[in-house]
Amino acid sequence: MQPLVINFSGKKIVIAGGGRIAARKARVLEAEQAYITFVAPEFSEEVLTLSEEKGYRLIKRKAAAADFKESMLAILATNDRQANEELAQTLPPHQLVCVVDEFKEGNVTFPATVRRGHLQVAVTSNGSSPKLTRKLKKELDAQFDESWVPYTAFLKECRELIKTISLSEEAKHTLLWELLDDSLRLDGQAREAKWNELLKLKEEQSFLE
Ligand SMILES: C[C@@]1(CC(=O)O)C2=NC(=C\c3[nH]c(c(CCC(=O)O)c3CC(=O)O)Cc3[nH]c(c(CC(=O)O)c3CCC(=O)O)/C=C3\N/C(=C\2)[C@@H](CCC(=O)O)[C@]3(C)CC(=O)O)/[C@H]1CCC(=O)O
Numbered sequence: 118m119q120p121l122v123i124n125f126s127g128k129k130i131v132i133a134g135g136g137r138i139a140a141r142k143a144r145v146l147e148a149e150q151a152y153i154t155f156v157a158p159e160f161s162e163e164v165l166t167l168s169e170e171k172g173y174r175l176i177k178r179k180a181a182a183a184d185f186k187e188s189m190l191a192i193l194a195t196n197d198r199q200a201n202e203e204l205a206q207t208l209p210p211h212q213l214v215c216v217v218d219e220f221k222e223g224n225v226t227f228p229a230t231v232r233r234g235h236l237q238v239a240v241t242s243n244g245s246s247p248k249l250t251r252k253l254k255k256e257l258d259a260q261f262d263e264s265w266v267p268y269t270a271f272l273k274e275c276r277e278l279i280k281t282i283s284l285s286e287e288a289k290h291t292l293l294w295e296l297l298d299d300s301l302r303l304d305g306q307a308r309e310a311k312w313n314e315l316l317k318l319k320e321e322q323s324f325l326e
């Protein structure tokens with residue numbers, strides 16, 4: 118199984134089920150700007166509130182294969198084992214399908230993810246032990262503190278700036294490696310000094326051209 122980083126922005130996601138797990142999957146996907154639809158005979162308070170806040174669509178009945186027609190991702194999260202299984206069997210092979218109570222019937226599972234700014238560290242046990250995955254996530258949560266948020270924003274900006282400086286590829290690589298010094302993650306003033314240094318270098322190089 119291969120981890121991929123998928124952009125769901127503007128895509129349709131259909132979730133069969135309107136209970137605790139359906140709500141949790143929607144929360145995980147919250148930042149994606151996707152069009153989410155829940156299909157279920159009953160919706161939990163959490164699903165109702167979330168849908169109102171985010172403008173998600175609710176279809177109040179049992180899920181049917183046709184509900185997933187235009188969705189990039191189908192999440193089968195009913196508490197009815199047979200319904201999940203039957204739906205999974207009818208979906209086309211090119212569709213992304215997550216079956217929350219029997220991962221082998223689908224083709225994707227959700228990893229546990231620690232997000233810090235532009236950094237995401239994801240853990241999976243490929244369905245073999247979701248409990249191990251949760252345990253490791255807790256350890257990563259403690260390991261990656263909030264300093265990574267401004268630091269990853271800094272790395273992104275510096276990389277964009279360095280790309281525009283007229284230097285050899287080798288010199289650019291050296292500059293990019295230098296940004297990985299931990300002192301820059303830990304010290305905002307050091308980041309500012311480095312940023313000013315890069316701006317100055319850009320000015321000097323364009324003057325030489
Ligand atoms: C990582 C996370 C992502 C997310 O959903 O966001 C996720 N499960 C999370 C929570 C969680 N999972 C479980 C509980 C109950 C309490 C407990 O056990 O503690 C809780 C806690 C809760 O519900 O609050 C148990 C459980 N999980 C699955 C089954 C069914 C089965 O396999 O039989 C059962 C019941 C059998 C059992 O108890 O084992 C199935 C799956 N769960 C997966 C992912 C996929 C495999 C990931 C992997 O293998 O690495 C997979 C295959 C499908 C999928 O859902 O994509 C999220 C971490 C949230 C976080 O901490 O951030």
Ligand SMILES: NC(=O)c1ccc[n+]([C@@H]2O[C@H](COP(=O)([O-])OP(=O)(O)OC[C@H]3O[C@@H](n4cnc5c(N)ncnc54)[C@H](O)[C@@H]3O)[C@@H](O)[C@H]2O)c1
Nearest residue numbers: 134135136137138157158159179180195196197200217218
């Ligand atoms: N993947 C995970 O991380 C994980 C963790 C714990 C449990 N589970 C499993 O996830 C499943 C859902 O759990 P839950 O806590 O969300 O249950 P829940 O009881 O909170 O919600 C079930 C929802 O499914 C709906 N439903 C039932 N039949 C349906 C149908 N035919 N079509 C559409 N919707 C239908 C119900 O109306 C309800 O909204 C269970 O099988 C549970 O064992 C998965």
